[in-house]
Amino acid sequence: MMNAIRERKRLQIFGLMFPGAFWLVVFFALPLLVIFVISFMARDELGSPVPPFSLDNYQQAFDSLYLNLFLFSLWISLLTTVVTLLISFPVALYIARSPKRWRNILIFLVMIPFWTNFLVRTYALQFLMRANGPINTLLQGLGVIQEPISMLSTPVAVLIGLVYGELPFMILPLYASLEKFDWAMFEAAQDLGADMRRAFLRVMLPMTMPGVLAGSILVFVPSVGSYITVELMGGGKINMIGRVIASQFGVASNWPFGSAISLLLMVVVTIAALVYFRVGRGERMAL
Amino acid sequence: MTNSTIVVMGDRAEYAPPAPERPNLRLGQLSLIAVTLFTFAFLYVPIIVLILFSFNSARTGAVWQGFTLSWYQRLLGNEALLTAAGRSLIIGIVSTAGSVVIGTLTALAMEREHFRAKAVWDGLLYMPVIIPEIVSGVSLLLFFAAGGIERGLLTLVVSHIAFSMPFVYLTVRARLADFDRSIEEAAQDLGADEAKTFWLITLPLLMPGIVSGALLAFTLSIDDFIISFFVTGKGWNTLPIYIWSQLKQGVTPEINAISAVLLLFSVSVIALSLLLQRRRN
Numbered sequence: 001m002m003n004a005i006r007e008r009k010r011l012q013i014f015g016l017m018f019p020g021a022f023w024l025v026v027f028f029a030l031p032l033l034v035i036f037v038i039s040f041m042a043r044d045e046l047g048s049p050v051p052p053f054s055l056d057n058y059q060q061a062f063d064s065l066y067l068n069l070f071l072f073s074l075w076i077s078l079l080t081t082v083v084t085l086l087i088s089f090p091v092a093l094y095i096a097r098s099p100k101r102w103r104n105i106l107i108f109l110v111m112i113p114f115w116t117n118f119l120v121r122t123y124a125l126q127f128l129m130r131a132n133g134p135i136n137t138l139l140q141g142l143g144v145i146q147e148p149i150s151m152l153s154t155p156v157a158v159l160i161g162l163v164y165g166e167l168p169f170m171i172l173p174l175y176a177s178l179e180k181f182d183w184a185m186f187e188a189a190q191d192l193g194a195d196m197r198r199a200f201l202r203v204m205l206p207m208t209m210p211g212v213l214a215g216s217i218l219v220f221v222p223s224v225g226s227y228i229t230v231e232l233m234g235g236g237k238i239n240m241i242g243r244v245i246a247s248q249f250g251v252a253s254n255w256p257f258g259s260a261i262s263l264l265l266m267v268v269v270t271i272a273a274l275v276y277f278r279v280g281r282g283e284r285m286a287l
Numbered sequence: 288m289t290n291s292t293i294v295v296m297g298d299r300a301e302y303a304p305p306a307p308e309r310p311n312l313r314l315g316q317l318s319l320i321a322v323t324l325f326t327f328a329f330l331y332v333p334i335i336v337l338i339l340f341s342f343n344s345a346r347t348g349a350v351w352q353g354f355t356l357s358w359y360q361r362l363l364g365n366e367a368l369l370t371a372a373g374r375s376l377i378i379g380i381v382s383t384a385g386s387v388v389i390g391t392l393t394a395l396a397m398e399r400e401h402f403r404a405k406a407v408w409d410g411l412l413y414m415p416v417i418i419p420e421i422v423s424g425v426s427l428l429l430f431f432a433a434g435g436i437e438r439g440l441l442t443l444v445v446s447h448i449a450f451s452m453p454f455v456y457l458t459v460r461a462r463l464a465d466f467d468r469s470i471e472e473a474a475q476d477l478g479a480d481e482a483k484t485f486w487l488i489t490l491p492l493l494m495p496g497i498v499s500g501a502l503l504a505f506t507l508s509i510d511d512f513i514i515s516f517f518v519t520g521k522g523w524n525t526l527p528i529y530i531w532s533q534l535k536q537g538v539t540p541e542i543n544a545i546s547a548v549l550l551l552f553s554v555s556v557i558a559l560s561l562l563l564q565r566r567r568n
Contacts, residue, residue, distance in 0.1 A: 013396055013400045013402050016395050017393065017396045017397075017402070017408070019392060020393030020396075020408075020456065021408065023389060023445075023448060023452060024414070024449075027427065027430075027445060027446065028414055028418075028423070028449060029411070030430060031423075031430035032418075032422075032426050034426060034429050034433050035422075035426045087322065090319050090323065091319075091323045097319075109330075110330075111557050112553065112557060113330050113334070115553045115556060117527065118510060118512070119527050119531065121334065123337075123534060123546065124333035124337040124546065127337055128333045128336055128337075130349075130538070133349050134336050138349075167326065167329075167330060168330075196315075221419060222419065227513060228512060232534070242421045245421050262421070262422045262425050262426065265419060265421075265422055266422050269417060269418070273417050
């Protein structure tokens with residue numbers, strides 16, 4: 001009798017887990033395994049992977065050219081994360097402290113870009129900043145400038161594009177943390193003699209750390225591998241690692257090398273995620 | 288930026304000794320408003336300008352030459368665009384249905400049951416959130432190529448389920464975590480069997496989580512460019528891929544019009560989801 005019940009339970013769990021587990025294994029784990037294997041292969045004239053196996057692709061990936069692109073991508077993504085955080089914190093704080101009615105409207109306004117097509121949004125920014133776009137046309141019409149200012153195709157343009165694209169992904173988790181923040185704690189810290197800065201650093205920041213970390217991960221990860229933003233805002237002149245990968249599967253047609261870089265990118269992102277989570281756990285324990 | 292913003296941001300170097308409290312707080316509030324206003328302007332000016340220029344009759348450039356609806360009229364006659372939009376819609380609906388069922392089942396198992404290697408699955412379910420889209424895209428491309436599977440509708444649908452299912456799972460699981468199981472026990476005390484309890488009690492109570500998960504999955508599917516770009520086959524454009532290919536050929540007011548329609552679509556989806564949430568509460 002007991003055995004029959006246990007057997008039924010086991011079947012039930014199997015039934016519940018099977019489809020999800022199947023999808024994860026077949027369409028996430030296996031493809032990663034495939035690019036892992038291919039990353040050690042050579043290519044034929046068409047770019048398709050062929051034996052023999054070697055470490056050549058990884059050696060090539062550590063060439064100064066690609067290493068610099070990696071570092072540049074990491075640097076831009078780090079900057080994006082920091083800038084987004086610095087802008088989003090005051091915004092989330094302001095929204096969290098607004099009266100309820102007003103707060104709902106503001107959150108709705110953050111959600112619209114959050115749910116809007118990323119490609120379309122980035123294009124909107126690019127359109128605005130084009131040489132013959134609205135900003136330049138307006139400034140020329142007003143006589144402020146004679147020649148159009150070139151605002152695209154620079155690292156700063158890519159940075160602006162990334163910040164623009166990722167802002168909602170930082171504001172929303174920060175807001176979720178700040179909304180739950182108990183202001184009595186802040187006042188208590190001040191009553192006990194802490195000044196504003198101390199109360200912020202020692203009470204508010206640690207308590208909202210989960211939101212800060214979640215937002216940072218949500219911004220950092222897509223930034224490192226970004227393709228759309230680099231392509232549209234960089235105008236083909238700025239290269240980042242996501243664009244290198246895409247080109248290996250397009251014009252450059254070198255699948256094994258593209259696989260090697262993809263795996264390296266994944267390793268970098270996983271390390272970043274682990275560091276974030278580790279730091280996050282430490283912070284919470286410090287409380 | 289004013290001094291008090293710096294205080295709020297916790298900058299050590301430029302911190303001034305606390306002034307009398309009230310003015311300081313008010314200044315802090317003012318700078319919060321300033322940053323918030325700036326941010327909303329930054330987020331919205333490009334979108335609003337784009338919509339505005341979708342009504343501009345000029346073919347090129349950004350000089351206003353008068354109001355027109357002709358770009359929208361052209362969309363209706365654009366065969367390639369309509370086909371791509373129809374495909375995106377079908378892929379969105381099918382993959383949403385798939386990821387809602389799979390995500391909900393997985394959430395039920397992960398939240399309520401105990402089994403071996405559960406921590407491994409927990410980690411795996413976060414992978415799609417952490418792996419960069421471009422890596423998912425190229426790995427799926429090589430996977431399908433290695434398996435000799437022809438790329439097209441099928442590969443698009445299964446890939447879309449793969450990246451949106453974990454988001455449904457997370458949303459539904461969050462709802463399950465707040466679930467008061469005594470309601471289910473009460474139903475069973477009153478004579479409902481397991482199946483009846485599930486359909487009449489558990490599922491209706493989970494609905495808000497499932498609906499928000501579904502809307503998220505649908506939006507992710509409709510919006511996806513990167514992964515679709517790699518797993519699609521020749522001539523199998525989805526709407527974002529169509530927009531991309533047009534952008535590569537140069538900006539036309541038609542793209543502005545498509546963008547405006549997509550924006551309107553997003554706004555309606557959010558409004559719908561908020562409305563549903565409010566009614567449930």
